[in-house]
Amino acid sequence: MQGLMQDWPLLIHRIIDHAATQHGSREVVSRSLEGPIHRTDYATVRQRALRGAKRLAREGIKPGDRVATMAWNSWRHLEAWYAIAGVGAIYHTINPRLFAEQIVWIVNHAEDRLLMLDACFVPLVEKLAPALASIERYIILTDAAHMPQTSLRNAVAYEDWLAEADDDFVWAAVDERAAAGLCYTSGTTGNPKGVLYTHRSNVLHAMQVCMTGSIGPSANDSVLCVVPMFHANAWALPFALPMCGAKMVMPGSRLDGASVYDLIEAEGVTHSAGVPTVWLMLLDYMTTNAKKPSTLRQVAVGGAACPRAMIVRFERDFGVDVFHAWGMTESSPVGTTGTIKPAVGKLEGESLYDQKAKQGSAPFGVEMIITSDDGVRLPWDGATVGRLKVRGPCIAAGYYRQETQILDAEGFFDTGDIAAIEADGTMRITDRAKDVIKSGGEWISSIEIENLAMSHPDVAEAAVIGVPHEKWTERPLLAVVPARGSARDPAGLLRFFEGRIAKWWIPGDVQYLEEIPHTAAGKINKVRLREIFRDYRLPDDGV
Numbered sequence: 001m002q003g004l005m006q007d008w009p010l011l012i013h014r015i016i017d018h019a020a021t022q023h024g025s026r027e028v029v030s031r032s033l034e035g036p037i038h039r040t041d042y043a044t045v046r047q048r049a050l051r052g053a054k055r056l057a058r059e060g061i062k063p064g065d066r067v068a069t070m071a072w073n074s075w076r077h078l079e080a081w082y083a084i085a086g087v088g089a090i091y092h093t094i095n096p097r098l099f100a101e102q103i104v105w106i107v108n109h110a111e112d113r114l115l116m117l118d119a120c121f122v123p124l125v126e127k128l129a130p131a132l133a134s135i136e137r138y139i140i141l142t143d144a145a146h147m148p149q150t151s152l153r154n155a156v157a158y159e160d161w162l163a164e165a166d167d168d169f170v171w172a173a174v175d176e177r178a179a180a181g182l183c184y185t186s187g188t189t190g191n192p193k194g195v196l197y198t199h200r201s202n203v204l205h206a207m208q209v210c211m212t213g214s215i216g217p218s219a220n221d222s223v224l225c226v227v228p229m230f231h232a233n234a235w236a237l238p239f240a241l242p243m244c245g246a247k248m249v250m251p252g253s254r255l256d257g258a259s260v261y262d263l264i265e266a267e268g269v270t271h272s273a274g275v276p277t278v279w280l281m282l283l284d285y286m287t288t289n290a291k292k293p294s295t296l297r298q299v300a301v302g303g304a305a306c307p308r309a310m311i312v313r314f315e316r317d318f319g320v321d322v323f324h325a326w327g328m329t330e331s332s333p334v335g336t337t338g339t340i341k342p343a344v345g346k347l348e349g350e351s352l353y354d355q356k357a358k359q360g361s362a363p364f365g366v367e368m369i370i371t372s373d374d375g376v377r378l379p380w381d382g383a384t385v386g387r388l389k390v391r392g393p394c395i396a397a398g399y400y401r402q403e404t405q406i407l408d409a410e411g412f413f414d415t416g417d418i419a420a421i422e423a424d425g426t427m428r429i430t431d432r433a434k435d436v437i438k439s440g441g442e443w444i445s446s447i448e449i450e451n452l453a454m455s456h457p458d459v460a461e462a463a464v465i466g467v468p469h470e471k472w473t474e475r476p477l478l479a480v481v482p483a484r485g486s487a488r489d490p491a492g493l494l495r496f497f498e499g500r501i502a503k504w505w506i507p508g509d510v511q512y513l514e515e516i517p518h519t520a521a522g523k524i525n526k527v528r529l530r531e532i533f534r535d536y537r538l539p540d541d542g543v
């Protein structure tokens, strides 16, 4: 027997409709690329998104078409997402930090019809444009006064383009399983892979993110969206914040410590979310300039392992509660968050930080397992490590225009991460499968060594890779960016590890670098690091 409740499709535009009626005057504040701070609210964002949708329809954009965006976080980018999804088309976010060939490959693979871009990306896109055959028109996210001279085909200033339509538009009534968003993973190996979100997956994921115990924003919060919209849906914040009515603060292109700090103070920011590299810049700025945040209460750190030392610094020096978030483009992206469950008891000091350094537990809607390489399920004992696999309504089932089967027989997706899970469901990532260091037939966790190295006062940033070793197959090599003004004492640093990790985990050597390479998504670029040390031999190799 069927139940007798309403069928109310989970469509993205319903989120901005809700925000406009329940939280219409709640602010969306952006540091504009033109310079000044721009203020709008959810009711106005909705109105302009309706206009954008009408204008897109007049442009000939139909349900299922792809419309690309290459833009920093701003109110215009937000309006563009809702407009594109609202006409039934698919917003396709492009990471401008990718290599030029990757951008060209992605646009051609997606067959984007329009590209909406910030004015600062015009020079980059002009170089690529001859290879972007499918793009019929370039819409520059600015007004007439700031419109650059450009050779881009049919280029128009967004404000002029938008002014050509009114907001008398009815959102497209697409199926909730229709595609709404497209985001390609950086593809450190092979071609990028397109993750195709549905309206339903985005709405459900935003609800997951809104749950207490997850990122859990509320109408009383002011949230700084540090994570860019071109990186894995900006962790659902463009949907979750209007859903709950939180004030939305968009940093534009300026993610340096001073700019982020100033915005936090000016806008009474209480919560934020982003990758560790951005927080390193903020922490350094606050330490060097003796500043403290006056309203910031909580920061979610993810996209890469949050060094334990960062958690300690935020909490001890600045009174900011840090929690870990783990996920990936394929998981919408938030998979786990570092809530402390009652089962672990009341933790304080070092044991609390140890717990917070773990990636945390899954919300309703994310099922996790760990398996051996041949698919045998492994126990949740906190010690056994295996391949982390996930299943749920917000997890990718396949890649756009690729035949490859990415789910196992039970519907689980292999994340490519190596993890241990505790009996209470708390998960800890030890490595990416491709970064694991194999030494003497055992695995060494590079994340654990990096965490420890980062807790040493002489270390600003640390990365560990496996380098070939005659006897042990591989041994860890520690690459370090020294803290400002600190001495370079490799022997002292290696002694620091003694008694803190197993002897055979202690790196074979320390090499100092000016900078650790990062990927377009802000993660340590281990592929590049391995290239840098391709000809390197450990001092004891062959001994």
Ligand code: ADP
Pocket: 184, 185, 186, 187, 188, 232, 301, 302, 303, 304, 305, 306, 324, 325, 326, 327, 328, 329, 330, 359, 415, 416, 417, 429, 431, 432, 521, 523
């Ligand atoms: P890409 O796959 O294109 O590099 P993603 O953002 O999808 O970009 O990367 C997801 C990966 O980032 C995860 O599989 C994991 O290896 C890493 N990651 C994300 N969050 C964390 C975290 N909190 N701790 C450790 N690793 C993380």
